[in-house]
Amino acid sequence: MEYDPVIGLEIHAQLLTDSKIFCGCSTKFGASPNTLTCQICLGMPGVLPVLNKKVVEYTIKMGLATHCRINAECSFARKNYFYPDLPKGYQISQYAYPLAEQGYVDLELEEGRKRIGITRIHMEEDAGKLMHDEHNPSSYIDLNRTGVPLIEIVSEPDIRSAEEASAYLRRLHEILVYLGICDGNMEEGSFRCDANVSIRPKGQEAFGTRAELKNMNSFRNVQRALEYEIKRQQYILEGGGEVVQETRLWDDTGGVTHSMRSKEEAHDYRYFPDPDLVAVAISREWVEEIHKGLPELPLEKRERFIRDYQIPAYDAGVLTTSRALADYYEEVVKLSGQPKVASNWIMGDILRFINEEKRDITACPVTPQALADMIRLIEEGTISGKIAKEVIEEMYKTGKPAKAIIEEKGLVQITDEGALAQVVTEVMAANPNQLAQYRGGKDKLFGFFVGQVMKATQGKANPQLINDLLKKMLAG
Amino acid sequence: MELNQLTIHELQEKIKAGETTSTEIVQAVFRRIDAVEKDVHAYILLTREMALEGAARADEEIKKGNIKTLTGIPIALKDLLCTKGVTTTCASHILHNYVPPYDATVVEKLRDAGAVFTGKTNMDEFAMGSSTETSYFGITKNPWDLERIPGGSSGGSAAAVVADECIAAIGSDTGGSIRQPAALCGVVGMKPTYGRVSRYGLVAFASSLDQIGPFTKDVEDCAIMMNILAGYDPRESTSVPADVPDYRQFLSRGIGGWKVGIPKEYFIEGIDAEVKDAIQQTIKVIEGMGAKCIEVSLPHTEYCLAVYYIIAPAEASSNLARYDGVKYGFRSLDGRDLMEMYKKSRSAGFGAEVKRRIMLGTYVLSSGYYDAYYKKASQVRALIKQDFDEAFKQCDVLLTPTTPTPAFKIGEKTDDPLQMYLSDIFTISTNLAGIPGMVVPCGFTRAGLPVGVQFLAGHFEEGKLIQIAAAYEKNANLGKRRPKL
Amino acid sequence: MKIQKDEVTHVAHLARLEFTEAETEKFTAQLNNILIYMDMLNRADTTGVEPMTHAIAQKNAFREDLVKESLSREATLANAPDARGDFFRVPKVIE
Numbered sequence A: 001m002e003y004d005p006v007i008g009l010e011i012h013a014q015l016l017t018d019s020k021i022f023c024g025c026s027t028k029f030g031a032s033p034n035t036l037t038c039q040i041c042l043g044m045p046g047v048l049p050v051l052n053k054k055v056v057e058y059t060i061k062m063g064l065a066t067h068c069r070i071n072a073e074c075s076f077a078r079k080n081y082f083y084p085d086l087p088k089g090y091q092i093s094q095y096a097y098p099l100a101e102q103g104y105v106d107l108e109l110e111e112g113r114k115r116i117g118i119t120r121i122h123m124e125e126d127a128g129k130l131m132h133d134e135h136n137p138s139s140y141i142d143l144n145r146t147g148v149p150l151i152e153i154v155s156e157p158d159i160r161s162a163e164e165a166s167a168y169l170r171r172l173h174e175i176l177v178y179l180g181i182c183d184g185n186m187e188e189g190s191f192r193c194d195a196n197v198s199i200r201p202k203g204q205e206a207f208g209t210r211a212e213l214k215n216m217n218s219f220r221n222v223q224r225a226l227e228y229e230i231k232r233q234q235y236i237l238e239g240g241g242e243v244v245q246e247t248r249l250w251d252d253t254g255g256v257t258h259s260m261r262s263k264e265e266a267h268d269y270r271y272f273p274d275p276d277l278v279a280v281a282i283s284r285e286w287v288e289e290i291h292k293g294l295p296e297l298p299l300e301k302r303e304r305f306i307r308d309y310q311i312p313a314y315d316a317g318v319l320t321t322s323r324a325l326a327d328y329y330e331e332v333v334k335l336s337g338q339p340k341v342a343s344n345w346i347m348g349d350i351l352r353f354i355n356e357e358k359r360d361i362t363a364c365p366v367t368p369q370a371l372a373d374m375i376r377l378i379e380e381g382t383i384s385g386k387i388a389k390e391v392i393e394e395m396y397k398t399g400k401p402a403k404a405i406i407e408e409k410g411l412v413q414i415t416d417e418g419a420l421a422q423v424v425t426e427v428m429a430a431n432p433n434q435l436a437q438y439r440g441g442k443d444k445l446f447g448f449f450v451g452q453v454m455k456a457t458q459g460k461a462n463p464q465l466i467n468d469l470l471k472k473m474l475a476g
Numbered sequence B: 001m002e003l004n005q006l007t008i009h010e011l012q013e014k015i016k017a018g019e020t021t022s023t024e025i026v027q028a029v030f031r032r033i034d035a036v037e038k039d040v041h042a043y044i045l046l047t048r049e050m051a052l053e054g055a056a057r058a059d060e061e062i063k064k065g066n067i068k069t070l071t072g073i074p075i076a077l078k079d080l081l082c083t084k085g086v087t088t089t090c091a092s093h094i095l096h097n098y099v100p101p102y103d104a105t106v107v108e109k110l111r112d113a114g115a116v117f118t119g120k121t122n123m124d125e126f127a128m129g130s131s132t133e134t135s136y137f138g139i140t141k142n143p144w145d146l147e148r149i150p151g152g153s154s155g156g157s158a159a160a161v162v163a164d165e166c167i168a169a170i171g172s173d174t175g176g177s178i179r180q181p182a183a184l185c186g187v188v189g190m191k192p193t194y195g196r197v198s199r200y201g202l203v204a205f206a207s208s209l210d211q212i213g214p215f216t217k218d219v220e221d222c223a224i225m226m227n228i229l230a231g232y233d234p235r236e237s238t239s240v241p242a243d244v245p246d247y248r249q250f251l252s253r254g255i256g257g258w259k260v261g262i263p264k265e266y267f268i269e270g271i272d273a274e275v276k277d278a279i280q281q282t283i284k285v286i287e288g289m290g291a292k293c294i295e296v297s298l299p300h301t302e303y304c305l306a307v308y309y310i311i312a313p314a315e316a317s318s319n320l321a322r323y324d325g326v327k328y329g330f331r332s333l334d335g336r337d338l339m340e341m342y343k344k345s346r347s348a349g350f351g352a353e354v355k356r357r358i359m360l361g362t363y364v365l366s367s368g369y370y371d372a373y374y375k376k377a378s379q380v381r382a383l384i385k386q387d388f389d390e391a392f393k394q395c396d397v398l399l400t401p402t403t404p405t406p407a408f409k410i411g412e413k414t415d416d417p418l419q420m421y422l423s424d425i426f427t428i429s430t431n432l433a434g435i436p437g438m439v440v441p442c443g444f445t446r447a448g449l450p451v452g453v454q455f456l457a458g459h460f461e462e463g464k465l466i467q468i469a470a471a472y473e474k475n476a477n478l479g480k481r482r483p484k485l
Numbered sequence C: 001m002k003i004q005k006d007e008v009t010h011v012a013h014l015a016r017l018e019f020t021e022a023e024t025e026k027f028t029a030q031l032n033n034i035l036i037y038m039d040m041l042n043r044a045d046t047t048g049v050e051p052m053t054h055a056i057a058q059k060n061a062f063r064e065d066l067v068k069e070s071l072s073r074e075a076t077l078a079n080a081p082d083a084r085g086d087f088f089r090v091p092k093v094i095e
Helices: A053-065 A162-179 A219-238 A284-292 A298-309 A313-319 A323-336 A339-356 A368-380 A385-398 A402-409 A417-430 A432-439 A443-456 A463-475 B008-016 B022-040 B048-064 B105-112 B155-162 B179-185 B219-229 B273-288 B299-322 B338-349 B352-365 B371-394 B417-422 B428-433 B462-476 C005-014 C021-043 C073-077
Strands: A003-014 A077-080 A090-093 A100-109 A112-125 A129-132 A138-142 A149-155 A191-201 A211-216 A247-251 A256-259 B043-046 B074-078 B116-121 B168-173 B188-191 B211-216 B259-263 B292-296 B397-401 B437-444 B450-456 C087-091
Touching: A003 A162, A003 A219, A053 A100, A053 A112, A053 A149, A053 A162, A053 A284, A077 B299, A090 A112, A100 A162, A100 A298, A112 A162, A162 A191, A162 A219, A162 A298, A191 A219, A211 A219, A219 A247, A219 A256, A298 A313, A298 A323, A298 A339, A313 A323, A313 A339, A323 A339, A323 A368, A339 A368, A339 A385, A368 A385, A368 A402, A385 A402, A417 A432, A417 A443, A417 A463, A432 A443, A432 A463, A443 A463, B008 B219, B022 B043, B022 B048, B022 B074, B022 B116, B043 B155, B048 B116, B074 B155, B105 B219, B116 B155, B155 B168, B155 B179, B155 B211, B168 B188, B168 B219, B179 B188, B179 B437, B179 B450, B188 B219, B188 B462, B211 B219, B219 B462, B259 B273, B259 B371, B273 B292, B273 B397, B273 B437, B273 B450, B273 B462, B292 B371, B299 B352, B299 B371, B299 B428, B299 C021, B338 C087, B352 B371, B352 C005, B352 C021, B371 B397, B371 B428, B371 C021, B397 B462, B437 B462, B450 B462, C005 C021
Parallel strands: A211 A247, B074 B116, B074 B168, B259 B292, B259 B397
Antiparallel strands: A003 A149, A003 A191, A077 A090, A100 A112, A112 A149, A129 A138, A138 C087, A191 A211, A247 A256, B043 B116, B168 B211, B188 B211, B188 B437, B397 B450, B437 B450
């Protein structure tokens, strides 16, 4: 029996606002425990929440970027449960009236495009951090994180494999980072993923019983966990058993999911409208204003690069991994007029340099102008492509422009036919055996002569000229 | 007359004229407290030192000529208003040692107006009750008869004012907790429009119903207090940015030509005969001032209690979830693990009435019941509000009794929760609709117990309430009686 | 709608409260009294009536995204029943 997986993903993304969603405490990550808290986010008696407008703005941005309907009105609800990292004993979230609904993202898969529906996007507050003591039966609470704004993005159960899930995650991740509203750091917890997984016999319409997966803290782990869970459920069904609806935790070390069979299993969250917050009315004007301010999104940018710059999809993919990189590339193209060449230099050399040093493109010592200038120098024939490889490395190390380096090191390409012809003559004279063999039919030795000329000219000879000269002169 | 027996406006005169100092006033108040507090028990905490220090500072300011509205005037605060550095217990074991790191907005405002605080007054635990009998710190007695309750939940504040243990006090009202004790203790009490006075720093009971308001000895003092308390606060999302008029301007206008609505559903079987009499007398006085009393109908009145006792406990059950022994307050040491810690802390920390309301609230919100109870109640609430909107199209204000009976004896009604709830029947609708309500004394029973009349007006029409209350007070000729303590 | 005793126990658990047998009995009776009284709500005709969640309907109470000073850690932990170093401490959840 063949089974198809049905997967839905729930993503929680921390928003990059300066202050928390309902109070003015800083959202800075990594601060000393319990130093970014106030009476409001601590849930002390008598406090009240006031909504950070930027949270609404950022959520609208994400809603627009994922083609959602932005609801004209939305409101907050209380999700009631007891846990030490939840100071008020309830989380302020959105339940019946979320901000955005019914959107989608398109995935670029090998088989082609696939559209994954987004059910809803809503705003809520984050909880604190609970740390368990291994040596005694205590837990320690740091409430810095309570009140950091989150958006929850719920997908339709349209995902059909662990690979698709990965692609979906990456797509959402790049959109969030492109919009500048989330830093997408899974290790630090600013981008989290839970999954709902079920399987059904091929051809069956009805969904199978689903399990909820939690505790997948990297892209790789999401994929591994899903792959494992699909197999686990398959094994159960093939053995004639039934999948239990439950929450399962991914165990990274063991490579398995464990059931969270605890008394807390069935949560009754007793949702009701939060009486301390008023409705959020989002006018069409506000949406328009935000829409205008949206950056070009990665998918659209890639399509445009392929279309306008005639570069392959692979190049477009690499060059759009960040907005900054894409902007850098386009600047170089604008200044040099050579999209494919620019792409090669960035992908082949610039990226290699900055990745080695773990630098961001924004901190690259080679400015787009400098790179464009170097490209022009190659185009003009001042230096050869081979020499340029040395030059660009020097440019990166020193930050000096190409021209200065070329002059300093005397790397100007030799294009004087007469001078080159002289060199060829000398090389021919110095290698009579090879010359004889070449003339005798060993064509492969052409490369040997090219190499010798290059050596004699310290690589500065114009390759095309060498080619032509050698062809003529070797022939005798 | 002793200084502590005077009103704010009388003391303001004396202070301005240099006839008295804040220190003298505060000392007079504390002499009175020393004399009667052991019988009345209006306070949970007395802040004598701080009050005297405040008085000294006030006297400095007065000497310089910096006299603000309440400079040097001793005010008492209900113990669910957060006072920075001073315990705020909500009359509960679970917060018995809680010290807030911030002041409530109204506390800040009163401080800025120069007020001096005498202490934190007693109340029903977490404001849940109408007799102040559920306080963890003991019962407050009605100064008119120490065997009777002062009303609740702001019983301590009401008793402190009528016993002259402070010049004015602040309370809170979720279902009548200012107005009912005001009536039972014979003082003036006002519940403002929802959103008129900031709730920031008011320990929440039912967020969509709670309001803070003043207890005063007369209507003029109420206007003075409202001028300070009212106003938009950006720290409260439900605060309403409406202008605050000078409420004193309403004190001397008459009510000639006014239409005063008498809701027929409020004049029912079960009202004590003497209370009914006092209200009828009041109506006569009102008509004698040139107003016309007309009958109006609030047809959904019969649902008010049900709506209130679904919405209030539901919100309360959520608001009180934070009392879990983790970050502040009482924690039971008997718990072997987290679950036990939660259950034992909350069960030992909360009193019976609070637990009952949490149970009811949790039940109505739990899965399967939300639609039948909470949602339905919210819908009927809209209908109740509509009733008032319609009524105010026909009249300027409404006039109703405040309580069905005068103050009952301590312990008389605590066993039957339903009976207790019935004593809220005239006041609850006000909170549901969010409209303002004001209570003024309108007489005494033969046994010498106070009766209060309630006036209701439309949203942000506190001015109208003060207008009719002031006019009535002037014309009622009730005479100045004081409790014999 | 009548509440049964086991339902009362479940609600108590949701609210993190515990009661003796006698208390549970008393609660069941008292809650039932009140709930019977509540059933009268069903007599009210609420067709087409929007639930009223706020006394005064307002919208868009916002604040700007500005950082304000937080409490010091001392102030944050000052009321804690059990503070350990920089943290609040609680007994562990026993799974």
